[in-house]
Amino acid sequence: MNNKALNELLKKGDEHSFTLIYDVLYQPLIAYLMQYVDKAADAEDIAQSTFIKLWEKKDTLNLNISVKSYTYSTAYNLFIDNYRKNKKQQTYLDQLKSETLINLVEESDDLLEHKLKLIDKAVESLPERCRLILIMHKKQGYSHKEIAKKLQISTKTVEAQLRIAYTRLRKDFKDRPDIYLTLISVKKWI
Known part of the structure; x- marks a missing residue:
């Protein structure tokens, strides 16, 4: 299915049209995300969130680009957000562990x-x-x-x-x- 057909399906805004978009883009999106994440489950979570965002914004989106491009860029942005959040949590845990080790030495x-x-x-x-x-x-x-x-x-x-x-x-x-x-x-x- 080409980009124009996908955009037309999104404009319809009904569940059947959205399901067709999902069926066409889901597996390629997972493959795309696997180059950034280690686990298929993480790629699936990001892909699901991407389609949820697409569904929630379907009525207000003014697509100057294709649905496919929008979906991939949204997925990438979600990956970056998750990466930053996980990095921040890991930094916090590393800092906490370091402080604990220092306290162990000093206590x-x-x-x-x-x-x-x-x-x-x-x-x-x-x-x-x-x-x-x-x-x-x-x-x-x-x-x-x-x-x-x-x-x-x-x-x-x-x-x-x-x-x-x-x-x-x-x-x-x-x-x-x-x-x-x-x-x-x-x-x-x-």
Whole structure:
């Protein structure tokens, strides 16, 4: 379908016409976005948002360019917005982790020891498998692959159990984020 036909469909403004536009442009738009993102799910999210914007603005758009060009430029702009937002979040998390590490170095041994005791107590309350895998990872320094080999389980199982453990611990320390950050910041705790 050519650009003129796509523009005419958008001018009609009905759902059937929009579905035709969607059917023609969706897969090529995903392919275009895959050059910018690592995951197909991210490309699909951006594409969905692009078509939502197109649908919301269909009545007010004065298209001097083709629907295809508008769709691609909107998708690219959404990608840039998401990238900036994610970059800002990552910068914030990196800064928070850095501050936590500095605080760990600067805080007294007694305070650190107290935090580690609280962490140990919380870890002891985890389900047995989660606790074992977390201890192997954080206390003994084993990689996911090494844990999987030693316990004869898949690395996906190790990752799932660690995710469960960290989720529980984050919930346990929701009122004390400094302790949770200590847990995730230190390579090994004794």
